[in-house]
Every structure is written in structure tokens, then in C-alpha cells.
Amino acid sequence: MPIAPEHRWFYPIDWRELSQVIRFTRAQGRCEHCGRPHGQEITHLGDGTWWDAERGIWHDGRGRRVRGLPPPQALEAGQLILVGIPPAPRLPVTRVVLASARLDHDPSNNRPRNLAALCQRCHMLYDADEHRRRRWSKVFRLHARGDLFD
Known part of the structure; x- marks a missing residue:
């Protein structure tokens, strides 16, 4: 920096x-x-929750594992409409x-x-x-x- x-x-x-x-x-x-x-570049939800592609899991803002969230591909594809979660058009990505x-x-x-x-x-x-x-x-x-x- x-x-x-x-x-x-x-x-x-x-x-x-x-x-x-x-x-x-x-x-x-x-x-x-x-x-x-x-x-x-990591995919995140904007609240500190981020996808660890290397390990294939979500982490919260403190680095702890978050359970119960599907992979980002499922969130973007709209596979969760039946569960009541609206599809995300494109999850934010940050370097x-x-x-x-x-x-x-x-x-x-x-x-x-x-x-x-x-x-x-x-x-x-x-x-x-x-x-x-x-x-x-x-x-x-x-x-x-x-x-x-x-």
C-alpha cells in the first residue's frame, strides 16, 4: 500500500x-x-461473510466457519427460490x-x-x-x- x-x-x-x-x-x-x-478475488455477501474457494466454505467477518449457506454458484443461479431466498443477480467480488x-x-x-x-x-x-x-x-x-x- x-x-x-x-x-x-x-x-x-x-x-x-x-x-x-x-x-x-x-x-x-x-x-x-x-x-x-x-x-x-473473493466473493462476499457485503456483511463480512466471504467464500473461501480454497476450502469450499463460507467464513464470517472473524474468520469462523458459517454453516447453512450454499455455495455462491447456487445463490447466483437462483436454485434457492423454493426455500424463499431470492436469487442474487451477481454476488460482489473484491480483491x-x-x-x-x-x-x-x-x-x-x-x-x-x-x-x-x-x-x-x-x-x-x-x-x-x-x-x-x-x-x-x-x-x-x-x-x-x-x-x-x-
Whole structure:
């Protein structure tokens, strides 16, 4: 994942190598929260439930097996109309990209136990509170700066 120039100072000089070790050596190319595989296109239901084509099973947003759901081909083909489930025209497909995330949001803490390999969905969910805090802070600063000149 590219690093924005204004955030470059948050990362050590060897971040690329450190991230590579976390994502592909320790996590073996899978999200450490939900198990999604890096670089593959996965079929999902939009609520975190995703189809693991390698194992032939559905997983929930935490990587646990979901029972009772038919394969995506059955959902798309409309074979479940008799059960009362309407056919899905086309299930969404997403390419999974792993990134190394800091679990404590501290830019200076680059210890391996503080880093996790997360897919884009898990990363956004994990960082949601921090993103809200930063957005509020930015809006607050903009309003405060505006008050100086009014």
C-alpha cells in the first residue's frame, strides 16, 4: 500500500521489509483477523461473510466457519427460490490486499507484536475510531483557524 508523502515520517526506513515479514512470513499471506488470502478475488455477501474457494466454505467477518449457506454458484443461479431466498443477480467480488497495521496506533511502536497483517476490511474496521478522532480533530482545527480571522 503506498504511503502518502505527508505520512512518510511515521514509518521507519525499513518499513517495506518489516511489512513484508509481517504479512507474508508471519501471517503466511492471510489476514490475521478474518483469514482472507492476499491477492485473491473473493466473493462476499457485503456483511463480512466471504467464500473461501480454497476450502469450499463460507467464513464470517472473524474468520469462523458459517454453516447453512450454499455455495455462491447456487445463490447466483437462483436454485434457492423454493426455500424463499431470492436469487442474487451477481454476488460482489473484491480483491484482497493485506497491509501491516499498528495495533496501538502509535507511529513510533514498530515492534512485531504491535503489528498485524490485516485485509482492507479488517484494517478499516480496526482503525474506525482513530479515523473518527482524526477527522473530528481536523474539523475542529479548521473551525478554530477560521475563528481567528473572523
